[in-house]
Amino acid sequence: MILHGYFRSTASWRVRIVLGLKGVAFDQRAHHLRHGDQRRPAFLALNPQGLLPVLELDDGTALTQSLAIAEYLDEIHPEPPLLPADPVPRAHVRAIAQLIACDIHPIQNLRVLARLREMGHDEAAVHRWAADIIRDGLDACEQILRRSDGPYCFGPAPTLADAVLIPQLANARRFGAEGDWPRIAAIAAHCATHPAFMAADAGAQPDAE
């Protein structure tokens, strides 16, 4: 399978973590977001939305949306599981993943920030927008994650929640979003020692600049 991604795309990064956790071999094809590679006709044929990541299966099937790809991988490679077995804990893990993937990341991504610039906002205002959105979201994450045990978001093994949280923290650093997040910091420190998280890091990708 081929992962169409970009080293700094946090949605691609989530999928890299999941592939690593599952121990699945994959090829990578880099699409440079700032050069607009994702709007070329060949890429739009794969994903009409023009967004990364796309997981292209061996038969040519193109899967889009990082959380849908993650759950697909969990279904075809059940071990180690990305989600707990029981419905309530599963819902809690998915809720953290979605808090970040719905309510933080899309509001501070490239296309929204580009729109703000087109509307006349300077770089300081654009950075403040991103930092505010990230800080509000991570404040809520921290409160919710304090209810569960570590060292990962939900207990002794990484789940989908960790795979979505860690890449978002890179964007927090990039935009200078800071808060009182000891639980998140402890999770991040623990993930940083896990081979799948190390291999998925933006800086470790072939297209990293």
Place this chain on the structure above:
Amino acid sequence: MILHGYFRSTASWRVRIVLGLKGVAFDQRAHHLRHGDQRRPAFLALNPQGLLPVLELDDGTALTQSLAIAEYLDEIHPEPPLLPADPVPRAHVRAIAQLIACDIHPIQNLRVLARLREMGHDEAAVHRWAADIIRDGLDACEQILRRSDGPYCFGPAPTLADAVLIPQLANARRFGAEGDWPRIAAIAAHCATHPAFMAADAGAQPDAE
């Protein structure tokens, strides 16, 4: 169980559709978003993120994030299924749900539009922002949905994709987002005849204005 929602909240509306499809009885508690009910301490104890919906189970457990709630309901009430049985079609259904729930809705919701107003944009600019985001997203949805058969998003029965698409169309109308979307229009016309979609409509809720 109690669904904490708001008649016009499209995320609450998705869960109402799913509860209706599953035939699950529930109580509703309305929180008026424009009055800030979702930022009161009692609500923040339920959901530190201060967003709707919350599904409060009989033992007091609070579930957040509409797609996580929908999958929870699908797991505890498997019939009729919200997702196909095979991993690839499941990923396609989830991808449409996430295209809307991640890449359209959060960027045009109340808190983001309020932020734009605080940054000095007038109502015309705020509406244009929302309409542009919705139109871009539904353009991609239309292209993807043309690859699958009707009458619903994915075949002869409603799935999670329909439960997320239909409420978003109300926001498209509200903000004047228009496009060449015959496949989406046909899906909407079909859903409008289904009792679960009729009962979940914003206008049919006790708190509708």
